[in-house]
Amino acid sequence: MYGYDIFHEKIMMTLINSVRKNTNANTYIFEGAKGLKKHDAALLFAKALVCQDTQNAPCCNCPACSEAQAGSHPDIVFVNPQKDKATIGVEPIRDMITESLVKPFYNRHKVFIINDGDILTPQAQNAFLKIIEEPPAYAVFIIVCTNTNILLETVLSRAVTITFTPISDAEIKSYIEKKYPDESRIDFLVKYSMGIPGYVDTIIEDEEFEAIREEVLNLLPRLLSKNKIHSFDVADYIDEHKDSAAEIYDMMIMYLRDAIVYATGKTDKIINSDKTEKIHLLAANYDTRLLVLAIDELILSKKMLERYVKASATALHAGLKIK
Numbered sequence: 276m277y278g279y280d281i282f283h284e285k286i287m288m289t290l291i292n293s294v295r296k297n298t299n300a301n302t303y304i305f306e307g308a309k310g311l312k313k314h315d316a317a318l319l320f321a322k323a324l325v326c327q328d329t330q331n332a333p334c335c336n337c338p339a340c341s342e343a344q345a346g347s348h349p350d351i352v353f354v355n356p357q358k359d360k361a362t363i364g365v366e367p368i369r370d371m372i373t374e375s376l377v378k379p380f381y382n383r384h385k386v387f388i389i390n391d392g393d394i395l396t397p398q399a400q401n402a403f404l405k406i407i408e409e410p411p412a413y414a415v416f417i418i419v420c421t422n423t424n425i426l427l428e429t430v431l432s433r434a435v436t437i438t439f440t441p442i443s444d445a446e447i448k449s450y451i452e453k454k455y456p457d458e459s460r461i462d463f464l465v466k467y468s469m470g471i472p473g474y475v476d477t478i479i480e481d482e483e484f485e486a487i488r489e490e491v492l493n494l495l496p497r498l499l500s501k502n503k504i505h506s507f508d509v510a511d512y513i514d515e516h517k518d519s520a521a522e523i524y525d526m527m528i529m530y531l532r533d534a535i536v537y538a539t540g541k542t543d544k545i546i547n548s549d550k551t552e553k554i555h556l557l558a559a560n561y562d563t564r565l566l567v568l569a570i571d572e573l574i575l576s577k578k579m580l581e582r583y584v585k586a587s588a589t590a591l592h593a594g595l596k597i598k
């Protein structure tokens with residue numbers, strides 16, 4: 276769609292129409308799971324905002340559209356964390372505010388995209404508040420984040436929150452067929468990605484993915500073990516892979532779900548169809564009630580991660596509860 280991988284057509288058309296009618300807001304929050312192509316959505320919206328053909332924005336023909344597509348438009352500004360910093364603090368936000376007071380080079384709009392809204396410090400948000408309370412008419416701020424838990428109520432109340440949700444299996448299927456025409460695991464990928472196109476990219480492009488998938492499957496007996504010591508093994512593993520902890524919990528949940536499905540005999544409904552042998556063992560060795568409990572606890576661990584609880588602590592919590 277207009278030069279980007281965009282799946283949320285309804286949302287995007289609403290945003291684009293607001294640009295064409297000049298009714299867009301000044302501050303937006305694009306919220307949704309990692310991998311939903313929210314960054315592409317922000318780029319497309321920015322392209323429409325800077326396009327020179329207001330009636331047909333984004334026209335994809337004007338110099339502004341070309342520069343936006345190439346990532347070199349001077350009125351589309353990205354706000355990133357400072358080097359070696361795990362958060363976006365006051366400084367980059369103050370720089371952004373100074374920059375936002377300078378009128379756009381070309382057009383009516385100047386767009387600021389804050390990509391990792393999840394790591395904005397409260398101080399940075401308070402600084403941000405000052406500009407969104409009385410923004411210059413031409414400025415549009417977009418905070419892209421996985422969830423709005425971290426954002427202050429005062430920021431949320433001044434922004435339009437757009438929530439991105441997983442897309443349909445049919446859309447995922449056509450995405451795979453278009454982007455990876457040689458891929459043969461289409462059914463597996465559609466089931467596994469759960470409506471998140473970025474997952475498809477990870478599975479196909481990340482060389483470590485298959486190895487982690489196998490390790491996680493081999494780790495499950497320790498998660499389900501009655502021996503508390505084994506919970507620490509799981510916590511250690513999660514600690515070593517803390518950046519992928521949420522994805523690992525998803526993997527675990529899917530394996531456990533598959534084991535429950537296996538126990539009911541509906542083997543055609545298994546997502547991890549290439550791992551049936553070990554899934555059979557899980558179904559044979561553990562009571563379904565324990566598997567259900569494990570899923571519930573892992574969902575809870577995932578929620579704890581979203582609240583920035585230390586990854587290893589979330590794993591230990593699940594491990595000790597599943598006893």
Ligand SMILES: [Zn+2]
Nearest residue numbers: 326334337340
């Ligand atoms: Zn244009």
